[in-house]
Amino acid sequence: xxxxxxxxxxxxxxxxxxxxxxxxxxxxxxxxxxxxxxxxxxxxxxxxxxxxxxxxxxxxxxxxxxxxxxxxxxxxxxxxxxxxxxxxxxxxxxxxxxxxxxxxxxxxxxxxxxxxxxxxxxxxxxxxxxxxxxxxxxxxxxxxxxxxxxxxxxxxxxxxxxxxxxxxxxxxxxxxxxxxxxxxxxxxxxxxxxxxxxxx
Numbered sequence: 185x186x187x188x189x190x191x192x193x194x195x196x197x198x199x200x201x202x203x204x205x206x207x208x209x210x211x212x213x214x215x216x217x218x219x220x221x222x223x224x225x226x227x228x229x230x231x232x233x234x235x236x237x238x239x240x241x242x243x244x245x246x247x248x249x250x251x252x253x254x255x256x257x258x259x260x261x262x263x264x265x266x267x268x269x270x271x272x273x274x275x276x277x278x279x280x281x282x283x284x285x286x287x288x289x290x291x292x293x294x295x296x297x298x299x300x301x302x303x304x305x306x307x308x309x310x311x312x313x314x315x316x317x318x319x320x321x322x323x324x325x326x327x328x329x330x331x332x333x334x335x336x337x338x339x340x341x342x343x344x345x346x347x348x349x350x351x352x353x354x355x356x357x358x359x360x361x362x363x364x365x366x367x368x369x370x371x372x373x374x375x376x377x378x379x380x381x382x383x384x
Contacts, residue, residue: 185291185321185365186328187302189272189309191265192316192336194285195223198264199254201314210251214239218255226340267313275305288325299353302361321363326384328364333383334375335362345378 191197195213200206210228212221221228221237231249233242245251265284273279276289291298302319309317318339320332338345339359348356351366364372 185294185298185323186325187275187289187291187298188282188320188325188328188332189275189287189289189305189317190319190332190336191268191285192318193223193225194265194315195256195261196225196228197315198261199257201264202260203254206252210245210249212237212242212251212253213256214253215256218253221253222256229340264313264315268309268315268317271309271312272305274308275301288328291321299351299361299363299366302363303353306360317360319361321361321365323365330379330384331362331364334358334379335360338362345375 196211199211199213208227209225210231211225212228212233213223214220215222218239220239221233221235221242224233224235228251231245231251233245239253242251246253261284268285269279269281269287272287272289276291276294278290280288282288298321302321306317306319309315318332318335320328320330320335322328322331334345335358338347345358349358349367349371350356352358352361352363
C-alpha cells in the first residue's frame with residue numbers, strides 16, 4: 185500500500201497561514217512577473233478561473249468579486265514544504281517527495297487503522313503548519329494518486345462521488361481521506377465509474 189499526501193491549493197494555503205484575512209476569499213497566486221495564475225483557492229476555482237489564466241484576463245475580478253492576487257513567494261513555499269514533508273514522513277517507512285506539495289509514503293507492513301492514522305497526520309499538519317491536506321491510499325502509486333483525487337473532489341465538489349463508504353471514519357465520509365484498500369470491489373467500481381479517464 186502507498187499513501188499520497190497532497191497539500192490543498194498549496195501556494196494559496198501557504199499565503200493564508202500568514203494572512204488569515206485571505207481565508208474564505210477568492211485568491212490566486214501569480215507567477216514570476218505576475219503573468220498568470222499558478223495556484224487558485226477553491227473560491228477562485230468557483231469563479232471559473234483556470235490554472236494558468238493570464239492576469240490581464242482575470243484582473244477585473246478584483247473589483248467584481250474581491251479576488252486577491254499576491255505575487256509568488258517561492259522561498260516561503262519551499263520552507264513550508266520542508267516542514268510539511270518532515271511531518272508527512274511519520275505516516276510510514278519510506279518517503280518519496282513527488283513535488284513541492286506531494287509525497288508518497290510506503291505503508292508496507294504498517295499495522296492498525298490507516299484511516300485513523302491518516303486523520304491524525306492531517307490534524308497534525310494543519311495544527312503545526314496550517315496547511316490543509318488530503319490523503320489517498322491504494323495498492324499502487326497510480327491508485328494512491330487516484331484515491332487522493334477522489335478525497336479532494338469529494339470534499340470540494342459534493343455529489344461527484346458518493347458521500348459515504350464503510351470504514352471511512354465515524355461518519356463514513358471519503359472526503360479528505362480515501363482508502364481504496366479497504367473498499368469492496370463493488371465500491372471501488374462505483375468510484376472508478378465516476379472518474380473521468382482524463383483524470384487518471
